[in-house]
Amino acid sequence: MGNFRNPETDLHQTADLAVESFLENGIANYTKMRNFDFGRGKHRAVSQLSLYISHGVINEFDLVKRVLDRYSIELVEKYIQELFWRVYWKGWLEHRHSVYRDLAHDQTASNIGYARAITGQTGIECFDDWVDELKSDNYLHNHSRMWFASIWIFTLKLPWQLGAKFFQEHLYDGDPASNTLSWRWVAGLQTQGKNYLARSTNIQKFTQGRYGDTSLNESAASLVERGGYEIETPLFPEKNNPNNKKLLVFDNQLSINSEFIIKGDYEEILVLVLDNNNRLIQVDDKVINFKRKLAESFCNHVKSSILIDPKLLGAYLSGSEEIDVLYPTVGDNLYFINNLAQGEGFTTNFLVRKLDRFCWNFAKKGFFSFKKNIPSIIDKLYLAN
CATH class of the missing domain: 1.10.579.10 (DNA Cyclobutane Dipyrimidine Photolyase, subunit A, domain 3)
Known part of the structure; x- marks a missing residue:
């Protein structure tokens, strides 16, 4: 399997080829070999798709379906569970967004x-x-x-x-x-x-013996947290539909197959990659540059889309009463747009995927409670297609 972490220009095509390569050459041995780290640049036992999934270039549900269209659940159950861990984590944080804040x-x-x-x-x-x-x-x-x-x-x-x-x-x-x-x-x-x-x-x-006897603390007790976190009201609306001519897309929602983009009738699609001046947690310049390349790839695929400077967004939306926004989930992007909307006096119509909304209902407790609902989630995934 090749290394897909140094893509060139059409990163959406690169991501799709990486999926196909993993499905053909890697997934059959994933359960047996996934825990092995063979060393830098040798991560052939895992999919290496996470950098695309995290940015929405690859959609978790689409990937689940592509896997199950080709393999039985018995053969790929561990990989399917790992994908749903990502969905679960997002849902859990949606119900306790103060943790990230x-x-x-x-x-x-x-x-x-x-x-x-x-x-x-x-x-x-x-x-x-x-x-x-x-x-x-x-x-x-x-x-x-x-x-x-x-x-x-x-x-x-x-x-x-x-x-x-x-x-x-x-x-x-x-x-x-x-x-x-x-x-x-x-x-x-x-x-x-x-x-x-x-x-x-x-x-x-x-690591196949690359690292020998290492002196580690192997008997430490868990950390203790004062108070803990109670379930909070989610920051996304109960229901939503496209309602405007402008759509805002953040760097973690870059699917060119988004149901809202395909069905929407947008005059402009504004694509945003936050710089460190607008982030709660600073990131390396290489990370921001990678996000921009993904956003540029998105713009090359989606008509009427433009990459806009965060510093100009407020002025660009000045006078707008409302804008549609692909819901960016809890994190820096969400806090940025909520603060900007409050400061500039416009409202956001957050668009949330139906499958996300459905799954997040099961993410209020532990993963094993969520896991019981994976069969019904998969059923709903196939009904949605």
């Missing part, structure tokens, strides 16, 4: 240990190598992300919030829900009292 505004101070960690100078060989890979390639294997987070929290004893921000800063596939809640899960906050501990023998096994 608190992370973004967290003022946890850094120290010399933090400086050593983010420069790969901890003396823990595997961790330092992953720092270099993360910053150079803007990617890490999922198993290594779990080991990394565990070492960060329990061995290096650094705040999980700083680690989550570090990942969000550098990952091409950085997603507010998946990233934030995965870090909380490792810390033992998401499933309270059940943390994930990286073990030297486990790292040695699944």
Whole structure:
């Protein structure tokens, strides 16, 4: 399988080819081999599609259907579950959006240990190598992300919030829900009292002995959170339909097959990639450039679409009473447009996919409660097509 993390211009076609390559050459062995990290540039055991999924270039539901059109659920169940983990994380955060707001505004101070960690100078060989890979390639294997987070929290004893921000800063596939809640899960906050501990023998096994005996804290207790988070009223409307001539699309909703774009009658589709001046959590310049390339690819496919500078959006919409917006889900994009609308005096008509809305109803509790509903979600997916 080729490396699809250095695409050129038509990134939507590149993403589609990457899906086909994985379905033909990788998915059959996914369950058996997915936990192995063979090293930098050798992530052949996993799909490497997350950077496209996180930006909406590949839609989770479309991908589920493409997989099940070709393979039996028994053969690909683990991969289907991993896709639904992404859907679940988003739904959970929609019902507890304060979690991301608190992370973004967290003022946890850094120290010399933090400086050593983010420069790969901890003396823990595997961790330092992953720092270099993360910053150079803007990617890490999922198993290594779990080991990394565990070492960060329990061995290096650094705040999980700083680690989550570090990942969000550098990952091409950085997603507010998946990233934030995965870090909380490792810390033992998401499933309270059940943390994930990286073990030297486990790292040695699944890196095929690249890393030998590593001294780690393998008996740490879960972190404890004061108060916790109650279910909140979602920030999206109960019902929605296209209602305007202008549509706003953020960099995480870049599907050229969006039902709203296909069925809508828009005179203008404004595509927005936030710069760091408008983000709650700063990201690396390479990440912003990658997002812009994806947005440019979208504009090349979708008529009447233009990439607009965030600094000009307020003036551009001045005088508008309402604009349709593909709902960007909880994260920097949502907080940006809500603040801008309030400041400029226009309203947003958020458009939410029906399948998202349906799935998010099951995401108020733990994943295993959500998992029970996956068969009915798949049934609804096929009925929708």
